[in-house]
Amino acid sequence: MMPVLDVKALSKNFGGLRALNEVDMTIDAGEIVALIGPNGAGKTTFFNCITSIYTPTEGTVNFTPLGKERTLVNGMKPNLVTQLGMARTFQNIRLFKNMTVLENVMIARHCRTKAGILGALLRPPSVVQEEREIVQRSYDLLKYIGLHKLYDEQASNLSYGAQRRLEIARALATEPSLLLLDEPAAGMNPQETAELVELILRIRKEFNVAILLIEHDMSLVMKLSERIYVMEYGCLISQGTPEEVRKDPRVIKAYLGEDAHA
Numbered sequence: 001m002m003p004v005l006d007v008k009a010l011s012k013n014f015g016g017l018r019a020l021n022e023v024d025m026t027i028d029a030g031e032i033v034a035l036i037g038p039n040g041a042g043k044t045t046f047f048n049c050i051t052s053i054y055t056p057t058e059g060t061v062n063f064t065p066l067g068k069e070r071t072l073v074n075g076m077k078p079n080l081v082t083q084l085g086m087a088r089t090f091q092n093i094r095l096f097k098n099m100t101v102l103e104n105v106m107i108a109r110h111c112r113t114k115a116g117i118l119g120a121l122l123r124p125p126s127v128v129q130e131e132r133e134i135v136q137r138s139y140d141l142l143k144y145i146g147l148h149k150l151y152d153e154q155a156s157n158l159s160y161g162a163q164r165r166l167e168i169a170r171a172l173a174t175e176p177s178l179l180l181l182d183e184p185a186a187g188m189n190p191q192e193t194a195e196l197v198e199l200i201l202r203i204r205k206e207f208n209v210a211i212l213l214i215e216h217d218m219s220l221v222m223k224l225s226e227r228i229y230v231m232e233y234g235c236l237i238s239q240g241t242p243e244e245v246r247k248d249p250r251v252i253k254a255y256l257g258e259d260a261h262a
């Protein structure tokens with residue numbers, strides 16, 4: 001079977017800095033994969049390159065959404081990559097803070113509707129019907145992640161952990177084949193982190209989605225991931241199952257030895 005994500009020799013330079021150096025990665029349908037490594041290793045840059053927010057200096061990113069053709073993502077507009085079925089959350093939460101919780105999910109849903117933003121503003125009857133469905137689907141998603149009771153709350157009033165979950169709901173609203181999570185547990189307390197593990201496992205099962213997550217919380221990474229890629233200074237230095245990676249001397253030296261936090 002074709003992998004969902006197939007990255008070959010991906011490099012990214014920022015002036016003289018080589019933030020990514022010939023990175024290869026494949027992710028199969030429904031897999032949960034972690035990308036770990038010290039701060040500044042290039043993990044977020046990798047997300048920005050595969051979602052086409054950044055243009056890679058070299059290399060290719062091929063994406064094969066469920067039931068669709070393999071597509072070269074390089075050079076595509078980021079919103080088209082989302083439409084193809086790649087969704088993400090951000091290391092620094094990016095919600096519409098002045099909108100309600102429900103509106104934040106509804107906005108994302110528009111990428112899957114016929115009317116688009118313009119139709120939503122002009123509102124012919126077909127759009128009114130579609131709009132109702134958007135409200136319903138968005139509310140259902142909130143229910144799924146346990147935020148439906150706060151649907152009318154302003155997003156900025158949510159706790160930090162709830163905002164991170166809302167970002168995940170918003171990503172799911174686009175019906176992704178690949179979900180990218182950039183440090184989803186950052187700033188969460190142990191209780192919220194435990195709930196997040198449950199949520200991610202449920203999402204994979206019920207949404208039939210592959211998940212790539214960047215995370216520093218090693219217990220979460222070890223619990224969730226089927227495979228792990230380890231990056232340092234823009235290069236992959238190890239990859240394999242959690243057991244393989246945990247035992248790799250290069251990883252112990254570069255990452256796990258380093259105060260267990262990076």
Ligand SMILES: Nc1ncnc2c1ncn2[C@@H]1O[C@H](COP(=O)(O)OP(=O)(O)O)[C@@H](O)[C@H]1O
Nearest residue numbers: 014017019037038039040041042043044045046
């Ligand atoms: N837009 C940018 N312009 C210049 N340098 C950048 C930019 N984005 C990231 N970098 C640099 O690239 C390196 C990798 O950063 P990043 O991908 O954010 O690392 P990580 O997410 O692994 O902590 C860092 O040295 C960072 O300063």
Ligand SMILES: [Mg+2]
Nearest residue numbers: 043044045091
């Ligand atoms: Mg980062």
